[in-house]
Amino acid sequence: xxxxxxxxxxxxxxxxxxxxxxxxxxxxxxxxxxxxxxxxxxxxxxxxxxxxxxxxxxxxxxxxxxxxxxxxxxxxxxxxxxxxxxxxxxxxxxxxxxxxxxxxxxxxxxxxxxxxxxxxxxxxxxx
Amino acid sequence: xxxxxxxxxxxxxxxxxxxxxxxxxxxxxxxxxxxxxxxxxxxxxxxxxxxxxxxxxxxxxxxxxxxxxxxxxxxxxxxxxxxxxxxxxxxxxxxxxxxxxxxxxxxxxxxxxxxxxxxxxxxxxxxxxxxxxxxxxxxxxxxxxxxxxxxxxxxxxxxxxxxxxxxxxxxxxxxxxxxxxxxxxxxxxxxxxxxxxxxxxxxxxxxxxxxxxxxxxxxxxxxxxxxxxxxxxxxxxxxxxxxxxxxxxxxxxxxxxxxxxxxxxxxxxxxxxxxxxxxxxxxxxxxxxxxxxxxxxxxxxxxxxxxxxxxxxxxxxxxxxxxxxxxxxxxxxxxxxxxxxxxxxxxxxxxxxxxxxxxxxxxxxxxxxxxxxxxxxxxxxxxxxxxxxxxxxxxxxxxxxxxxxxxxxxxxxxxxxxxxxxxxxxxxxxxxxxxxxxxxxxxxxxx
Numbered sequence: 297x298x299x300x301x302x303x304x305x306x307x308x309x310x311x312x313x314x315x316x317x318x319x320x321x322x323x324x325x326x327x328x329x330x331x332x333x334x335x336x337x338x339x340x341x342x343x344x345x346x347x348x349x350x351x352x353x354x355x356x357x358x359x360x361x362x363x364x365x366x367x368x369x370x371x372x373x374x375x376x377x378x379x380x381x382x383x384x385x386x387x388x389x390x391x392x393x394x395x396x397x398x399x400x401x402x403x404x405x406x407x408x409x410x411x412x413x414x415x416x417x418x419x420x421x422x423x
Numbered sequence: 424x425x426x427x428x429x430x431x432x433x434x435x436x437x438x439x440x441x442x443x444x445x446x447x448x449x450x451x452x453x454x455x456x457x458x459x460x461x462x463x464x465x466x467x468x469x470x471x472x473x474x475x476x477x478x479x480x481x482x483x484x485x486x487x488x489x490x491x492x493x494x495x496x497x498x499x500x501x502x503x504x505x506x507x508x509x510x511x512x513x514x515x516x517x518x519x520x521x522x523x524x525x526x527x528x529x530x531x532x533x534x535x536x537x538x539x540x541x542x543x544x545x546x547x548x549x550x551x552x553x554x555x556x557x558x559x560x561x562x563x564x565x566x567x568x569x570x571x572x573x574x575x576x577x578x579x580x581x582x583x584x585x586x587x588x589x590x591x592x593x594x595x596x597x598x599x600x601x602x603x604x605x606x607x608x609x610x611x612x613x614x615x616x617x618x619x620x621x622x623x624x625x626x627x628x629x630x631x632x633x634x635x636x637x638x639x640x641x642x643x644x645x646x647x648x649x650x651x652x653x654x655x656x657x658x659x660x661x662x663x664x665x666x667x668x669x670x671x672x673x674x675x676x677x678x679x680x681x682x683x684x685x686x687x688x689x690x691x692x693x694x695x696x697x698x699x700x701x702x703x704x705x706x707x708x709x710x711x712x713x714x715x716x717x718x719x720x721x722x723x724x725x726x727x728x729x730x731x732x733x734x735x736x737x738x739x740x741x742x743x744x745x746x747x748x749x750x751x752x753x754x755x756x757x758x759x760x761x762x763x764x765x766x767x768x769x770x771x772x773x774x775x776x777x778x779x780x781x782x783x784x785x786x787x788x789x790x791x792x793x794x795x796x797x798x799x800x801x802x803x804x805x806x807x808x809x810x811x812x813x814x815x816x817x818x819x820x821x822x823x824x825x826x827x828x829x830x831x832x833x834x835x836x837x838x839x840x841x842x843x844x845x846x847x848x849x850x851x852x853x854x855x856x857x858x859x860x861x862x863x864x865x866x867x868x869x870x
Contacts, residue, residue, distance in 0.1 A: 336712060341575070356712070361743050 297420060298325040300391055304367065304407060305416035311391065312367040312410060314401070319368055322395040323355060323386060326420055331357040334386040337396060339375040346370055346399060348406045353396065355386065368406045370399040488694075490829060492859035494788075496809045496850025497638065497834040498559065498586050498664045498686060499694045502777075503854055508691045508764045517760055526733045532756065533731035536719040539763040546669040546766075547661075547683040548676025549705035553716035554754035555762075556702025559664055559686025560589040563632065564596035565704065565715045565749055566660045566684040570630035571602060572713045572748070573681075574656060578628045582607045582615040584637035586664055587839040593632070607631075613641035613802025613811065617648070624655045630681070634662040635672070639848065640785075640809030641802050642672065649679030658682060666690055666703065668807045670778035682706045691765025692758055701758035712738065715749030777853060781808040785851035788860045792849070795867050801846050809850040811836065811843070818847035821870065828866045830859075 303311045309327035313320040328334065336356040346352050346366035353364040375397050379385060386394040401407070411419065429437075434446065443449060450458065469477060493501060511517070516531060526533060536554045543552035556562040567579045579597070581590055583606045590606070597604055605623065608616045615633055624631060631652060635643035649659045661675035663685035675683045685703040692700060706714050712735065720734035738748040769777065785808040793800045797815035814821050818835035825832045837844035851860065 338712070356738070361738055361746075363746070 299413050299417055301413050304410035306365060306367045306410060307419060308365045310365060310367050317401050318373060319399045319401050320395050321367060321397050321399060322390055325390050328387045328390045331355060331362060333358045334383045337379040337383050337386060340372050340397065342372055344372050346372065348409060367410055368399060369402045372397055373400045374398040492830045492862055494833045494849045494851060495831055497848050500665055500689045501694050501852050501854045502689050504691045504765065505768050507768055508761050511764045512757055512761045530731055533719050535760050535763050537721060537731050539759045540719060542766045543703050544705055546674065547705045548674025549683055550708040551711055552705035553714055553718050555759040556704050556716055556751060557755060558698060558700040558702045560592035562684035562702030562704050563589050563662045564593045566682040567593050567630060568596060568749060569682060569713050569715060570658045570660060573658060573710055574629045576627055576629035577601055578603045579630055579632060580605050580607050580623060580628055581632040582634060584609045584615050584639055585632060585634040585662055586638050613639045613804040614643055621651055624652060624657050626655055628657040630658040630660045632660040632662060634664060636665060636668055636807045639802055639811045640806040641804035642807060645678035660684060665807060667778050667781060670774040687762045690762035692761055699755060699758050701755040701762055713748060716751045717754050780853050784855060788851050791864050795864065798867065808852055809848060812847045812849050814845045814847055817844045821847060824870060825866055830863055830866055832863060
């Protein structure tokens with residue numbers, strides 16, 4: 297199970313890569329494996345406001361539908377529209393081509409609430 | 424399922440097994456003051472013979488539609504159902520109104536649903552249809568909720584010429600979820616006011632809901648409406664209460680409707696108080712994932728043979744719980760089956776011929792009644808098999824007077840539209856003979 301060192305994580309199994317004041321968000325390798333084959337990702341509208349812990353979209357797999365929770369407060373800069381045609385990228389490349397949204401981070405303080413790779417690894421051991 | 428009652432000794436054995444003396448002991452958890460310590464005040468049980476006699480006596484109190492000339496429509500239409508429909512839906516293999524819990528075991532049921540969806544999609548001119556809804560009214564309400572999910576907007580504009588009961592159901596569904604409903608007035612010709620729509624639709628409107636033919640029987644002009652809604656991002660929801668009209672009118676899909684919500688009772692289901700009826704629901708493919716209800720899909724099994732499966736059920740209540748797309752997690756299986764058998768029996772041409780017959784008969788009566796002194800056709804808009812007759816006095820009085828002549832002349836509109844107190848909504852289907860129509864005209868002349 298891959299948990300890259302350069303990312304931050306949520307308890308709901310989203311990852312966040314901070315690039316200046318922008319955060320790239322996706323779901324973790326663990327999450328995609330639990331979900332099974334992803335068939336659809338419902339993306340938020342551009343510019344929509346996100347709150348930390350709030351739901352901003354859904355990932356649908358062959359067996360279930362799960363909400364996506366925002367790791368930070370901010371607004372949607374860009375969505376990965378490539379997922380409309382190729383949602384399976386969430387499975388095949390969860391930390392790369394399978395990214396879901398780019399968020400303009402409003403308050404960097406909210407990053408402190410997120411899990412470090414070590415903490416996320418701990419969480420996975422409990423799961 | 425067989426009903427096998429427990430015998431005295433069954434009950435004794437079961438009580439002994441759990442260590443209870445009497446059945447009453449099972450209710451010990453109910454506080455004593457709340458327990459009814461005496462027998463219920465109800466009559467003794469009837470024998471089967473007595474029960475049948477009693478029911479027959481009660482039945483005599485009903486007005487029997489067979490002995491009346493009935494011109495009632497308004498969302499429930501008397502059509503002839505070929506015997507094959509009841510015969511097939513009564514087969515043991517089909518007699519369950521429920522989609523089985525392991526649906527793929529019942530390939531026949533799923534195939535019937537798949538064919539139902541296919542026919543509904545064709546009739547409405549839409550890309551996808553679901554396995555059916557409870558009825559037309561709840562289908563329209565679900566369409567409004569779906570428009571909210573698609574657009575993330577909270578306002579619904581609904582024509583005042585949509586069936587009054589449907590509007591009530593929509594209001595009930597909207598209550599408590601912060602949605603807002605505005606009614607669009609109708610014009611002199613009985614059509615919904617397009618100018619009003621153009622003025623009121625802005626980027627807060629989720630959908631505009633129109634019914635065609637509308638409650639007054641008038642066929643709405645849907646042409647160009649979608650084009651004017653598109654730039655504002657509002658959806659067009661087309662409602663149909665007389666599904667037979669779909670056989671000859673331009674399907675809502677061709678007018679660009681985003682969602683079609685309809686009542687399917689005309690397809691082989693009897694007119695009956697309280698139903699069961701069947702809701703039809705279809706939409707554009709791109710909104711598939713926001714569509715309520717079940718969808719049956721075609722696939723192949725392990726050996727590559729054609730097979731059917733329930734699909735997209737991950738958004739249903741049993742999986743997605745409180746976040747489900749809607750609280751519809753079933754369909755009107757048996758009624759949808761009846762509709763499928765009916766449609767397949769009638770065929771494309773048969774259905775069209777029947778619709779034309781309805782149209783011709785209704786226009787015969789419309790023309791005939793308009794010639795009676797004091798009576799007019801209220802709205803100039805074109806109609807299918809229903810029209811509003813303007814009477815010289817309150818329509819309720821006329822309707823009541825005609826009951827004496829064994830005629831149920833129609834639905835008086837005053838109760839739902841105070842400004843239309845003299846309006847009588849008259850419906851003619853293939854079940855109304857020329858003789859009945861002439862009787863109605865003569866009776867009105869004599870009044």
